[in-house]
Amino acid sequence: xxxxxxxxxxxxxxxxxxxxxxxxxxxxxxxxxxxxxxxxxxxxxxxxxxxxxxxxxxxxxxxxxxxxxxxxxxxxxxxxxxxxxxxxxxxxxxxxxxxxxxxxxxxxxxxxxxxxxxxxxxxxxxxxxxxxxxxxxxxxxxxxxxxxxxxxxxxxxxxxxxxxxxxxxxxxxxxxxxxxxxxxxxxxxxxxxxxxxxxxxxxxxxxxxxxxxxxxxxxxxxxxxxxxxxxxx
Amino acid sequence: xxxxxxxxxxxxxxxxxxxxxxxxxxxxxxxxxxxxxxxxxxxxxxxxxxxxxxxxxxxxxxxxxxxxxxxxxxxxxxxxxxxxxxxxxxxxxxxxxxxxxxxxxxxxxxxxxxxxxxxxxxxxxxxxxxxxxxxxxxxxxxxxxxxxxxxxxxxxxxxxxx
Numbered sequence: 001x002x003x004x005x006x007x008x009x010x011x012x013x014x015x016x017x018x019x020x021x022x023x024x025x026x027x028x029x030x031x032x033x034x035x036x037x038x039x040x041x042x043x044x045x046x047x048x049x050x051x052x053x054x055x056x057x058x059x060x061x062x063x064x065x066x067x068x069x070x071x072x073x074x075x076x077x078x079x080x081x082x083x084x085x086x087x088x089x090x091x092x093x094x095x096x097x098x099x100x101x102x103x104x105x106x107x108x109x110x111x112x113x114x115x116x117x118x119x120x121x122x123x124x125x126x127x128x129x130x131x132x133x134x135x136x137x138x139x140x141x142x143x144x145x146x147x148x149x150x151x152x153x154x155x156x157x158x159x160x161x162x163x164x165x166x167x168x169x170x171x172x173x174x175x176x177x178x179x180x181x182x183x184x185x186x187x188x189x190x191x192x193x194x195x196x197x198x199x200x201x202x203x204x205x206x207x208x209x210x211x212x213x214x215x216x217x218x219x220x221x222x223x224x225x226x227x228x229x230x231x232x233x
Numbered sequence: 234x235x236x237x238x239x240x241x242x243x244x245x246x247x248x249x250x251x252x253x254x255x256x257x258x259x260x261x262x263x264x265x266x267x268x269x270x271x272x273x274x275x276x277x278x279x280x281x282x283x284x285x286x287x288x289x290x291x292x293x294x295x296x297x298x299x300x301x302x303x304x305x306x307x308x309x310x311x312x313x314x315x316x317x318x319x320x321x322x323x324x325x326x327x328x329x330x331x332x333x334x335x336x337x338x339x340x341x342x343x344x345x346x347x348x349x350x351x352x353x354x355x356x357x358x359x360x361x362x363x364x365x366x367x368x369x370x371x372x373x374x375x376x377x378x379x380x381x382x383x384x385x386x387x388x389x390x391x392x393x394x395x
Contacts, residue, residue: 096312154345155353158354158356172302172312172316172317173313173316174302205297207360207361209357
């Protein structure tokens with residue numbers, strides 16, 4: 001015969017387990033969605049791919065594949081202390097082509113909120129990425145080739161700013177800055193973006209290059225060596 | 234019995250050995266002209282006319298793809314221009330543009346600057362913009378410079394593409 005006191009205690013424990021495992025995470029999810037709603041993130045960024053927005057009405061990059069694209073540490077830091085990624089402003093802004101960018105200050109979140117939002121954003125994945133291994137796939141010679149392709153052969157530097165060998169920034173401003181690509185982006189996303197830009201953006205300005213996979217790999221590996229800490233200030 | 238064996242050997246030869254010889258000969262026959270073509274003729278673009286009349290869409294495409302480097306009025310002063318090692322071409326300068334044939338301009342847009350021995354900063358757009366749009370961009374550049382290709386005489390705008 002079981003002691004009625006023990007049974008009541010067991011029920012209490014089960015109740016607490018239910019609260020901890022099911023209700024608390026949903027509370028934090030509620031908190032995240034409240035932060036996103038309060039800061040009107042979805043007014044500028046597309047978080048749900050089902051929701052179609054005409055290109056000219058977009059105000060900021062799509063984030064429905066943020067989990068494919070961004071590294072966690074960078075994303076959390078960016079949400080707390082934003083930095084300029086597009087020196088000419090976002091491509092749909094009317095002043096973009098005139099060199100008169102409206103560099104809207106991105107919303108700043110508290111450290112705690114930044115962590116919650118970045119954790120949520122990292123769950124957003126397109127499911128379209130071709131799996132690829134970037135690390136340890138390209139040797140020094142390949143990296144040098146990637147640099148030559150970026151700065152010379154394919155003219156990427158005309159639109160994107162990157163570091164030269166001395167860490168000095170050079171290159172155009174119409175595309176996103178790539179001098180911190182190794183901190184900000186995931187290699188697999190860069191590879192897929194280079195190979196098939198239309199996966200993420202139906203009509204972008206980025207030219208499509210149909211080149212062999214090993215060249216995409218060398219370009220990607222080179223871009224992943226672009227680290228903010230190497231930048232000369 | 235012996236005769237039967239000889240016939241069988243001949244039939245087997247006819248089925249297996251002769252076709253494989255023919256195949257080899259064909260391969261050799263096919264391979265030769267291919268190498269000649271590769272070495273002697275330049276790559277063709279599969280297009281007979283390199284210019285089309287520009288439309289409203291052409292102007293929008295110019296603003297979308299070309300203006301960041303060549304400027305919104307085509308004067309070679311786009312937002313990237315001051316940061317490039319080689320300044321983009323001023324599309325409004327008839328002195329420069331009249332030295333370029335429609336084919337050269339078409340090739341530069343589709344295959345990039347390197348294809349006409351110019352700076353590689355001009356990327357190839359052949360996989361991004363279709364041939365008709367590239368041809369209409371050539372027409373728009375002629376409109377911007379108000380000039381014709383003087384190196385090969387005035388070319389007539391045409392709508393027919395192969």
